[in-house]
Amino acid sequence: MFDAAGQRWGVTDAAIGILLATLCSLGWAWLTRTVIIDEWAQVLGAYLAVWVPLLLVLAIADAARGRRSRWRDFGLRFTWLDLLWGAGIGLLARGAVTLIELAATGRTSLEGGVLGLPTGFAFWFGVLLAPVVLGPLIEELFYRGLVLRAVARTTRRAGGSRPVAASVAVIVSALVFALAHLVVGGAVSTAAAWITFAGALVLGLAAGALAAATGRLGGAVIAHVVFNGTLIAALVAG
Numbered sequence: 001m002f003d004a005a006g007q008r009w010g011v012t013d014a015a016i017g018i019l020l021a022t023l024c025s026l027g028w029a030w031l032t033r034t035v036i037i038d039e040w041a042q043v044l045g046a047y048l049a050v051w052v053p054l055l056l057v058l059a060i061a062d063a064a065r066g067r068r069s070r071w072r073d074f075g076l077r078f079t080w081l082d083l084l085w086g087a088g089i090g091l092l093a094r095g096a097v098t099l100i101e102l103a104a105t106g107r108t109s110l111e112g113g114v115l116g117l118p119t120g121f122a123f124w125f126g127v128l129l130a131p132v133v134l135g136p137l138i139e140e141l142f143y144r145g146l147v148l149r150a151v152a153r154t155t156r157r158a159g160g161s162r163p164v165a166a167s168v169a170v171i172v173s174a175l176v177f178a179l180a181h182l183v184v185g186g187a188v189s190t191a192a193a194w195i196t197f198a199g200a201l202v203l204g205l206a207a208g209a210l211a212a213a214t215g216r217l218g219g220a221v222i223a224h225v226v227f228n229g230t231l232i233a234a235l236v237a238g
Helices: 011-034 039-065 070-074 080-105 121-157 162-184 190-214 218-237
Strands: none
Touching: 011 039, 011 121, 011 162, 039 070, 039 121, 070 121, 080 190, 080 218, 121 162, 121 190, 121 218, 162 190, 190 218
16 A cells, blocks of 8 residues: 555654644634734634644654655655546545535535635635645645555554555544544534534545555545635635
8 A cells, every 4th residue: 555664754743743733723713813913814824824833744754754755755646547536536525525515504515605705815825725726735745645654554563454554544534634624624603513524524535545545645635626626616606
């Protein structure tokens, strides 16, 4: 499934990244509630509060405890086939989440007009660039590149077979991914929180299975881009 030779990072590194990102995100959310901050700075800070800790842990794991190659350490590779698989998996995941939303609320986020869209930098960065391009790449590098591989390697060392290690890693990484989105998502109601969790879990399972099956992140990144992109397209069109 994965080439682990020369890698010394593991679940501890993953836990540190998740903890730092959670604390920074919650700290930024508190700051924006107590200090007047421009909209563009609020949007930028909300993303950076999550991304910077994840990227820091990835960089340290790669440089100090890995092989100094993101392609080899975390599987950041793309093939033309990843475009096909990723697009298909992303659409299937979005379809599954749409069914969950219909069952829970009687409507879907794809109907458009759900959110009041910002303007200027907050729109171009916060609505388009961050969730559709940068977010999928950074989050897949961390959750499917580091977390999934760390869990799989730990499970193998505990005596689990390759299929068992892959299954455990996909499930654990998806759960962690979903919980992280639940914590930093700022859902306004219990129903919204459960939908946020379920949506992230579905995407996490789909992207994780694709990453485990191919041994690279290309398909998972594309699936994440398509999953988020279809929602953004619906919101903008609506």
